[in-house]
Amino acid sequence: MLALLTRRCGDLDAADDAVQDALITALTAWQSGIPERPAAWLYTVARNTVIDQVRRDRASRRRLHDAAPELTAHHATTDAEEEDDLIMDASSLGDERLRLLLLCCHPALDRDTQVALTLRLAGGLTAAEVAAAYLLPEATLTQRVVRAKRKIREAGMPLSIPANLDERVDALLRVLYLIFNEGYLSRGAAHVTRVDLITEAIRLTRQVVDELPASAEAEGLLALQLYHHARSATRIDGLGELVLLEHQDRTGWNLDVITEANAWLRSAMTRMSPGPYQVQAIIAGHHANARTAADTDWAAIAELYAQLGRMAPNPVVELNRAVAIAMADGSLAGLAVLDRLTGLDDYHLFHATRGELLARAGRPAAASFERALQLASNEAERRHLARRAAETATVR
Amino acid sequence: MEFMILIHGDESSPRLAPGDPGFDEFMGAWFAYNQSLIEGGHWVSGANLAPTSSATTLRLTPGKATEIVDGPFAETKEQFGGYYLISAENLDEAIELAKKLPMDNGSLEIRPVAFRPDAG
Numbered sequence: 109m110l111a112l113l114t115r116r117c118g119d120l121d122a123a124d125d126a127v128q129d130a131l132i133t134a135l136t137a138w139q140s141g142i143p144e145r146p147a148a149w150l151y152t153v154a155r156n157t158v159i160d161q162v163r164r165d166r167a168s169r170r171r172l173h174d175a176a177p178e179l180t181a182h183h184a185t186t187d188a189e190e191e192d193d194l195i196m197d198a199s200s201l202g203d204e205r206l207r208l209l210l211l212c213c214h215p216a217l218d219r220d221t222q223v224a225l226t227l228r229l230a231g232g233l234t235a236a237e238v239a240a241a242y243l244l245p246e247a248t249l250t251q252r253v254v255r256a257k258r259k260i261r262e263a264g265m266p267l268s269i270p271a272n273l274d275e276r277v278d279a280l281l282r283v284l285y286l287i288f289n290e291g292y293l294s295r296g297a298a299h300v301t302r303v304d305l306i307t308e309a310i311r312l313t314r315q316v317v318d319e320l321p322a323s324a325e326a327e328g329l330l331a332l333q334l335y336h337h338a339r340s341a342t343r344i345d346g347l348g349e350l351v352l353l354e355h356q357d358r359t360g361w362n363l364d365v366i367t368e369a370n371a372w373l374r375s376a377m378t379r380m381s382p383g384p385y386q387v388q389a390i391i392a393g394h395h396a397n398a399r400t401a402a403d404t405d406w407a408a409i410a411e412l413y414a415q416l417g418r419m420a421p422n423p424v425v426e427l428n429r430a431v432a433i434a435m436a437d438g439s440l441a442g443l444a445v446l447d448r449l450t451g452l453d454d455y456h457l458f459h460a461t462r463g464e465l466l467a468r469a470g471r472p473a474a475a476s477f478e479r480a481l482q483l484a485s486n487e488a489e490r491r492h493l494a495r496r497a498a499e500t501a502t503v504r
Numbered sequence: 505m506e507f508m509i510l511i512h513g514d515e516s517s518p519r520l521a522p523g524d525p526g527f528d529e530f531m532g533a534w535f536a537y538n539q540s541l542i543e544g545g546h547w548v549s550g551a552n553l554a555p556t557s558s559a560t561t562l563r564l565t566p567g568k569a570t571e572i573v574d575g576p577f578a579e580t581k582e583q584f585g586g587y588y589l590i591s592a593e594n595l596d597e598a599i600e601l602a603k604k605l606p607m608d609n610g611s612l613e614i615r616p617v618a619f620r621p622d623a624g
Contacts, residue, residue, distance in 0.1 A: 264505050264616050266594035
């Protein structure tokens with residue numbers, strides 16, 4: 109019975125507890141008469157205990173679902189599905205690609221080295237391509253990779269699936285997230301987006317999703333990347349200028365990619381294992397699925413940023429929450445959140461956001477845009493900020 | 505392979521002396537850790553050093569007489585205080601073993617042993 113239940117729930121301890129509970133229940137229940145098939149009775153009680161445990165875990169995580177109704181409405185889980193979910197995926201994790209990705213993102217390597225190795229060894233980029241993507245001399249990149257390979261060999265870093273797999277997958281997803289972001293919003297480059305890094309990050313994240321089919325956060329990251337990627341064609345206008353989300357031509361968004369992102373996010377969320385990438389994907393999904401900018405559910409987005417802030421406290425998340433609140437409740441409400449924020453004085457988007465909210469509230473905003481302009485390095489962003497500073501210069 | 509865990513900590517932070525409340529538990533944790541290394545087949549050697557106030561440094565310069573200096577090699581915020589030499593399958597296992605050291609403050613540097621003449 110224990111083996112059967114263990115196979116069903118994938119957890120020997122949980123199954124063992126459930127069988128013990130069932131026996132204790134039987135001591136009381138059977139005083140008034142032993143059932144016809146005692147073994148089946150015990151198994152049913154124990155199985156229900158395991159399913160109840162899973163249900164309780166799910167209920168405690170339902171808040172995440174409530175925040176994104178349109179993404180979960182299609183997926184009302186049935187008891188049958190819930191039971192199927194209990195049977196854990198026992199497929200082995202022995203794939204070489206995953207081992208290599210995990211080694212490239214080993215915590216004993218510094219972050220820049222993890223990124224370089226991932227793109228060079230696990231990805232399909234040449235040293236020249238990686239160097240170009242990060243605006244580094246090719247010799248610097250090559251040297252970084254050579255040094256890393258030597259450390260891997262000399263320090264005894266294994267090409268094996270680590271015991272602390274969850275932690276190591278977190279580090280791996282973090283690197284793929286950074287690579288995507290670098291491609292999406294590269295600082296200092298003449299072009300706003302660098303398609304190679306975006307394509308490469310998505311391709312590698314797909315590999316991780318393939319290798320770790322039960323990882324909700326890997327699916328969440330893939331959905332997040334696809335939502336952003338679906339909109340990338342409309343982020344820059346014909347003159348090479350940055351177009352804000354609310355002004356983007358939504359007919360230019362790639363619906364196939366958004367549909368795929370929706371599917372990955374739904375799949376992630378049915379696993380009931382929430383995390384920061386899924387929350388960010390839900391937020392990106394709210395934007396990508398809104399037919400017009402005015403349709404955007406800003407109140408829900410503000411709540412999602414609050415959740416994200418609780419998972420991983422970060423002033424940039426709070427900055428985004430301020431924007432959502434401004435959109436939901438007015439610029440003054442957003443400014444009130446910004447005024448309580450500290451630690452972002454050197455971040456150009458803090459000042460750009462503050463300028464935008466001040467301008468919308470009819471208050472002097474040019475100084476904020478000018479401060480943002482001093483701090484920004486992306487050319488398209490700089491032109492946008494200079495334009496806004498000029499436009500708001502009359503209100504002093 | 506073999507790894508050395510170099511233990512660095514702040515000597516000036518208060519430490520327990522024999523007879524202090526909690527001293528036996530403190531030492532017990534270290535003895536238990538040592539025992540776990542021995543039982544796991546990881547133990548090669550290990551030592552706790554006397555504080556840097558007792559250190560003497562010899563400075564060697566080609567063509568000059570050896571200079572004897574009162575004090576440690578360098579003044580640092582954290583001082584080298586002891587080491588373990590362990591046997592582990594790979595860096596991942598060495599990291600896991602180092603994480604189990606009964607310490608909650610300081611730095612543990614892990615270095616693979618390149619060559620040890622008396623290695624078995």
